[in-house]
Amino acid sequence: MKDDGLTRRRLLAAGGGGAIGLAIGGGAGFALGHDDPPADQPAESPGANVVPVWGPHQAGIADAPQDRLVFAAFDVTTDSQDVLADVLRQWSDAIVKMTAGDPVGPVAGHPLAPPADTGEAMGLPAAGLTVTVGFGPSLFRAGRLGLEKRRPSLLHPLGPLPGEELLPALSNGDLCVQACANDPQVAFHAIRNLARIGRGVVLLRWTQLGFGRAAATSPDQQTPRNLMGFKDGTNNIDASDQAKMKRFVWVGDDEPQAWLRGGSYLVTRRIRMRIESWDRANLDDQQVTIGRFKVNGAPLSGGQEHTPLRLSAKGPDGEPAIPDNAHVRLAAPEVNDDIEILRRGYNYTDGTDPASGQLDAGLFFIAFQRDPAQFVALQNRLGASDALNEYILHTSSALFAVPPGFRRGGFVGEGLFA
Amino acid sequence: MKDDGLTRRRLLAAGGGGAIGLAIGGGAGFALGHDDPPADQPAESPGANVVPVWGPHQAGIADAPQDRLVFAAFDVTTDSQDVLADVLRQWSDAIVKMTAGDPVGPVAGHPLAPPADTGEAMGLPAAGLTVTVGFGPSLFRAGRLGLEKRRPSLLHPLGPLPGEELLPALSNGDLCVQACANDPQVAFHAIRNLARIGRGVVLLRWTQLGFGRAAATSPDQQTPRNLMGFKDGTNNIDASDQAKMKRFVWVGDDEPQAWLRGGSYLVTRRIRMRIESWDRANLDDQQVTIGRFKVNGAPLSGGQEHTPLRLSAKGPDGEPAIPDNAHVRLAAPEVNDDIEILRRGYNYTDGTDPASGQLDAGLFFIAFQRDPAQFVALQNRLGASDALNEYILHTSSALFAVPPGFRRGGFVGEGLFA
Numbered sequence: 001m002k003d004d005g006l007t008r009r010r011l012l013a014a015g016g017g018g019a020i021g022l023a024i025g026g027g028a029g030f031a032l033g034h035d036d037p038p039a040d041q042p043a044e045s046p047g048a049n050v051v052p053v054w055g056p057h058q059a060g061i062a063d064a065p066q067d068r069l070v071f072a073a074f075d076v077t078t079d080s081q082d083v084l085a086d087v088l089r090q091w092s093d094a095i096v097k098m099t100a101g102d103p104v105g106p107v108a109g110h111p112l113a114p115p116a117d118t119g120e121a122m123g124l125p126a127a128g129l130t131v132t133v134g135f136g137p138s139l140f141r142a143g144r145l146g147l148e149k150r151r152p153s154l155l156h157p158l159g160p161l162p163g164e165e166l167l168p169a170l171s172n173g174d175l176c177v178q179a180c181a182n183d184p185q186v187a188f189h190a191i192r193n194l195a196r197i198g199r200g201v202v203l204l205r206w207t208q209l210g211f212g213r214a215a216a217t218s219p220d221q222q223t224p225r226n227l228m229g230f231k232d233g234t235n236n237i238d239a240s241d242q243a244k245m246k247r248f249v250w251v252g253d254d255e256p257q258a259w260l261r262g263g264s265y266l267v268t269r270r271i272r273m274r275i276e277s278w279d280r281a282n283l284d285d286q287q288v289t290i291g292r293f294k295v296n297g298a299p300l301s302g303g304q305e306h307t308p309l310r311l312s313a314k315g316p317d318g319e320p321a322i323p324d325n326a327h328v329r330l331a332a333p334e335v336n337d338d339i340e341i342l343r344r345g346y347n348y349t350d351g352t353d354p355a356s357g358q359l360d361a362g363l364f365f366i367a368f369q370r371d372p373a374q375f376v377a378l379q380n381r382l383g384a385s386d387a388l389n390e391y392i393l394h395t396s397s398a399l400f401a402v403p404p405g406f407r408r409g410g411f412v413g414e415g416l417f418a
Numbered sequence: 419m420k421d422d423g424l425t426r427r428r429l430l431a432a433g434g435g436g437a438i439g440l441a442i443g444g445g446a447g448f449a450l451g452h453d454d455p456p457a458d459q460p461a462e463s464p465g466a467n468v469v470p471v472w473g474p475h476q477a478g479i480a481d482a483p484q485d486r487l488v489f490a491a492f493d494v495t496t497d498s499q500d501v502l503a504d505v506l507r508q509w510s511d512a513i514v515k516m517t518a519g520d521p522v523g524p525v526a527g528h529p530l531a532p533p534a535d536t537g538e539a540m541g542l543p544a545a546g547l548t549v550t551v552g553f554g555p556s557l558f559r560a561g562r563l564g565l566e567k568r569r570p571s572l573l574h575p576l577g578p579l580p581g582e583e584l585l586p587a588l589s590n591g592d593l594c595v596q597a598c599a600n601d602p603q604v605a606f607h608a609i610r611n612l613a614r615i616g617r618g619v620v621l622l623r624w625t626q627l628g629f630g631r632a633a634a635t636s637p638d639q640q641t642p643r644n645l646m647g648f649k650d651g652t653n654n655i656d657a658s659d660q661a662k663m664k665r666f667v668w669v670g671d672d673e674p675q676a677w678l679r680g681g682s683y684l685v686t687r688r689i690r691m692r693i694e695s696w697d698r699a700n701l702d703d704q705q706v707t708i709g710r711f712k713v714n715g716a717p718l719s720g721g722q723e724h725t726p727l728r729l730s731a732k733g734p735d736g737e738p739a740i741p742d743n744a745h746v747r748l749a750a751p752e753v754n755d756d757i758e759i760l761r762r763g764y765n766y767t768d769g770t771d772p773a774s775g776q777l778d779a780g781l782f783f784i785a786f787q788r789d790p791a792q793f794v795a796l797q798n799r800l801g802a803s804d805a806l807n808e809y810i811l812h813t814s815s816a817l818f819a820v821p822p823g824f825r826r827g828g829f830v831g832e833g834l835f836a
Contacts, residue, residue, distance in 0.1 A: 068602075070767075075775075107647065108713045111702040118697055119647025119712055120630075120765075123640065169772050184486075184602075185630035188645075188767055192777065196697050203775045209627070209767065212538075212603035222541065227606075229525065229537025279536055279614050284529040294537055295526045347538075349488075349606055349627065351768070354587050357621045359610065 049182075050126045053099040055405040056262050057250065058412065060130035061342070061368050062239040064221055066180040069210030069346040070187040071268065071364065072195070073136070073173025073398060074202040081145050085417040087201045091133065091177075091194050092411035098190050101126030104197070118196065121189035129186050131194075132178040133412045134266050134400025139174040150416055152251075152260045152401045154371055158267070161376065162383025164394035170270060171396045173205045178266070178366070184209070206396070208270065210346025210364045223297060223305065227273055227347050227361055228391070230290050231297035234305055235332075237342045248340045251370050251404075259415025262404030264368040267375045270348070270396035273362035278391045289387040291326030299328065311335070325387040331378060339374050341367040362392065372399055467600075468544045471517040473823040474680050475668065476830065478550035479760070479786050480657040482639055484598040487628030487764040488605040489686065489782065490613070491554070491591025491816060492620040499563050503835040505619045509551065509595075509612050510829035516608050519544030522615070536614065539607035547604050549612075550596040551830045552684050552818025557592040568834055570669075570678045570819045572789055576685070579794065580801025582812035588688060589814045591623045596684070596784070602627070624814070626688065628764025628782045641715060641723065645691055645765050645779055646809070648708050649715035652723055653750075655760045666758045667786050669822075677833025680822030682786040685793045688766070688814035691780035696809045707805040709744030717746065729753070743805040749796060757792050759785040780810065790817055 051059050078084055094104040098121075105116025138144075140151035157172070179190040195204050212224055226232040237244050246252070251263045278286070287293055291300055291309070301310035301321040309332055313321040322329050333340050349361035367375055383389065403413040469477050496502055512522040516539075523534025556562075558569035575590070597608040613622050630642055644650040655662050664670070669681045696704070705711055709718055709727070719728035719739040727750055731739040740747050751758050767779035785793055801807065821831040 108701060108711070110700075111705075112700050114698055115647070115701050115704070115712065117647075118645075120643045120645050122643060122647070122713065183630070185643075185765065188629075188765075188779070192645075192693065192697075192779075195777070196694075199694070204770045204777065205775070207767070207769045207777070209769070211606075212601070225538045225540060225603075227536075227538050227610075229533070229535075229540070275610065276614075276617070279610075280532055282528075282530050283526060283533050286533070287529075293526070294533065295540065347603065347606075349625070351625045351627070352622045357623070359613070359622065359625070361606070361610075 049128045050100055051128055051130050053096050054407060057405045058130075058132045058263075058402060059099065059405075060132035060178055060180055061249070061264060061344070061402070062245060063128075063130055064239075065344055066128045066130070066182045067212065068181055068184040068187050069208070069364065069366075070179045070184070070191045071208045071210070071366075072177045072179075072191045073205040073207075074175040074177070074195075074198065075205045076139060076145070076174040076202050078201045079145055081147065081417055083201055084145060085411075085414070087198045088133070088413050089411040090197050092406060094193060094197060095131045095133075095190075095412070098186075098193070099126065099129050099131065101129075104193050118189065118193055120192075121186050124183055124186055127181040127183040127186040129179065129181040129190060131190050132180075132266075132402060134176040134178075134402040135413065135416070136173050136175065136398065136400050138172065147416065150257060150259065152257045152265075153255060154265065154373070155399070155401045156372075158372065158376065158397055158399050161379045161394070161397075163379070163386075163389050163392070164269075164383070164397060166397050167395050170206045170208075172398050173400075175202060176266065176268075176398065176400045184211070208268075208348060208364050208396075209350075210348050212347045226363055227275065227349075228278055228286070228290070230286075230292060230294055231305060232345075232363075233343055234292075234297055235309075235328075237340050239342060244340065245342070247370075248374065249342045249368050249370055259413075259418065260401055260403060264370060264402045265372045266400045266402050267365075267367045267369070267372060268396070268398045268400075269365040269379075269394050271363045271365050272360060272393045272395045274391045274393070275359050275361055281391075288323050288326060289391070291322040291328035300326070309334070323387065325385050327382070327386050327388045330382050330386050336378060336381065339377060341369045341374050341378065343367050368402070467546045468518055469546055469548050471514050472825060475823045476548075476550045476681075476820060477517065477823075478548035478596055478598055479667070479682060479762070479820070480663060481546075481548055482657075483762055484546045484548070484600045485630065486599055486602040486605050487626070487782065487784075488597045488602070488609045489626045489628070489784075490595045490597075490609045491623040491625075492593040492595070492613075492616065493623045494557060494563070494592040494620050496619045497563055499565065499835055501619055502563060503829075503832070505616045506551070506831050507829040508615050510824060512611060512615060513549045513551075513608075513830070516604075516611070517544065517547050517549065519547075522611050536607065536611055538610075539604050542601055542604055542607075545599040545601040545604040547597065547599040547608060549608055550598075550684075550820060552594040552596075552820040553831065553834070554590055554592050554594065554816065554818050556590065565834065568675055568677065570675045570683075571673060572683065572791070573817070573819045574790075576790065576794065576815055576817050579797045579812070579815075581797070581804075581807050581810070582687075582801070582815060584815050585813050588624045588626075590816050591818075593620060594684065594686075594816065594818045602629070626686075626766060626782050626814075627768075628766050630765045644781055645693065645767075646696055646704070646708070648704075648710060648712055649723060650763075650781075651761055652710075652715055653746075655758050657760060662758065663760070665788075666792065667760045667788055669788050677831075677836065678819055678821060682788060682820045683790045684818045684820050685783075685785045685787070685790060686814070686816045686818075687783040687797075687812050689781045689783050690778060690811045690813050692809045692811070693777050693779055699809075706741050706744060707809070709740040709746035718744070727752070741805065743803050745800070745804050745806045748800050748804050754796060754799065757795060759787045759792050759796065761785050786820070 103117035107119040142148045179187040181187040223231040297305035301313035345365040521535035525537045597605040599605040641649040715723035719731035763783040
């Protein structure tokens with residue numbers, strides 16, 4: 001894993017005084033500093049944490065969400081399985097290194113070669129980086145790479161859904177990479193270096209930045225707020241509940257394509273919020289739209305944030321305490337055949353819409369599930385009746401099959417090419 | 419400063435168990451929790467720090483740069499000085515509160531009124547927030563607000579400069595607000611609430627997100643790296659050097675418009691990097707383009723990062739160790755009549771350019787100076803000869819006069835309306 005002499009943490013340890021560099025041009029001589037502190041020294045701060053990269057599942061799904069996201073979709077330009085597999089092998093090597101806080105190769109290698117790492121993460125800790133790779137339905141189309149017989153049984157483009165006006169340039173893709181970290185520069189560095197490694201074989205299609213994770217995935221995490229100012233993700237799946245993860249998130253042995261077992265299906269939806277309309281809505285309107293109190297996140301049916309919804313509770317006027325079209329009611333497992341999904345979304349803001357002068361901001365929704373139909377059923381219900389629809393619009397959509405984790409010496413998605 | 423009972427830190431202190439909320443609709447009753455811990459308790463973590471808001475200069479200039487930026491430019495739609503002054507007064511009240519980590523007003527006030535704060539920063543610390551306001555040249559145009567006689571002597575639109583292809587929709591503006599914080603959600607919350615407060619009087623023109631500050635402003639800060647992977651800002655002005663700040667940054671008593679004395683001029687330039695070309699350039703090319711070693715930031719003329727450039731040093735081949743067209747040589751005070759500027763830029767990435775499939779990423783350059791000519795002279799020199807021009811393009815530009823700080827009971831820019 002540490003197969004080059006120069007790690008980001010070692011650079012940190014060398015500090016400003018280390019004579020690190022290579023003699024080039026007409027400058028004075030510099031020697032590459034191999035002062036070699038122990039490679040596996042413990043991280044010095046919570047921000048430096050290293051998430052395990054090996055395992056039965058890819059990182060970035062069941063781990064506690066980090067604070068920052070860079071998500072990228074790629075188009076594949078080769079028609080050779082071998083060429084694509086080779087990129088995935090190189091990506092996996094890079095993912096292993098970057099997850100450990102190391103560069104993907106020497107920043108200062110041969111003076112007449114481009115640096116093997118772009119360098120902007122030097123001096124930064126691992127920052128909890130996770131990198132998660134997925135395959136889109138288009139990758140399996142007949143006449144491309146010859147993968148049509150290996151298409152996962154449930155991997156078909158999401159049909160039109162209510163509540164969407166999709167921008168094709170920001171939707172779909174042959175591959176996806178989800179990079180999450182507690183430092184945006186670390187997440188950006190990951191996407192940028194994978195794009196660089198894949199040059200000539202894969203082409204960036206779209207990217208999305210996110211911040212302030214909008215869903216907790218364990219009861220220990222304080223529920224963060226979305227850009228409507230409400231706590232978001234209170235009733236999310238607890239990712240440490242392995243029974244629930246097995247039931248709702250991980251692809252099981254019933255999947256005919258063995259290579260996907262232990263993986264998941266990833267749905268992304270860029271949900272633009274009509275911020276200005278929302279900010280003009282009164283508190284009561286906002287709370288009945290969501291079905292929760294704004295400040296403490298408790299259901300309108302009473303209790304505290306984590307009190308279960310009492311969907312049958314009535315108010316003094318005899319009407320349901322949580323209105324029939326409130327978002328939390330329509331999204332509740334109780335009214336959705338007990339369906340749950342694992343949400344891992346992030347808030348986003350992409351500047352100002354030049355047409356309206358309004359902020360282009362909202363939620364970049366990410367969900368993992370063992371069957372895309374879990375999401376589709378929910379969105380059909382929400383898109384049809386949700387009071388929230390007055391304030392949101394889905395502007396991009398994508399679906400990916402996320403292969404299981406990989407082992408030392410292997411690479412992500414290798415089963416697809418077996 | 420603490421004129422409402424509900425602060426973000428108090429909400430934190432109340433934790434998940436606090437019965438905070440308002441009885442509305444048919445739900446169970448909730449009482450607003452006034453548990454009132456001491457209002458000025460010390461911040462619990464470095465991320466919770468509060469930057470002083472009062473003083474002779476606005477915050478966000480001489481303070482140590484935070485990690486995240488949201489920058490906004492606004493157009494003014496009123497022609498009334500009084501109406502604009504009233505917005506600035508409301509903005510100043512909001513800035514004082516948000517800088518302290520408080521909401522701008524009750525998130526849960528009257529159920530039939532829109533919340534006075536949008537709420538997404540509830541539970542987050544102050545995060546070192548600073549908010550800095552400036553006035554663009556267009557605000558002083560004759561026939562608008564009648565401010566033409568109060569135009570600062572040096573506030574004129576930047577003329578065409580070499581190396582730019584400007585996007586008008588992302589350039590200029592009547593007002594600007596620079597929000598910096600160690601949490602992007604806190605910075606976003608500030609811009610969004612100021613836009614909300616100003617509705618009907620000011621209109622968002624453009625916004626820009628930034629991360630991973632690209633310049634240190636004191637020798638104690640480790641020099642961060644820009645997206646070319648190089649340390650950026652090694653030779654920046656040390657903002658604690660008051661003689662230098664007076665000489666290069668603060669508008670002095672020679673300014674005929676007394677209201678601007680103690681302020682500064684703010685230049686922004688969105689500098690897109692041709693990331694893919696840069697990543698294909700070899701290490702030697704990169705280093706001679708910048709004039710420094712990539713890994714440790716030392717000048718090519720030798721030494722360590724903070725060793726002064728030896729512009730006359732020659733290499734073994736008799737050529738200058740730092741080439742004639744290297745960026746650091748052309749930007750060096752020694753060859754620019756000793757001119758310096760205070761840089762405070764941030765890295766940015768705004769997704770993918772749909773035309774090319776390349777990352778739209780680079781540096782959102784921010785500089786403060788007592789005379790815009792300081793920047794113009796530098797950019798004329800850099801734009802004409804800098805080896806870096808092969809890899810960058812300025813795509814937006816703006817200039818603002820930044821009024822001095824304000825006092826308790828006053829408001830930012832009040833001198834303009836005196």
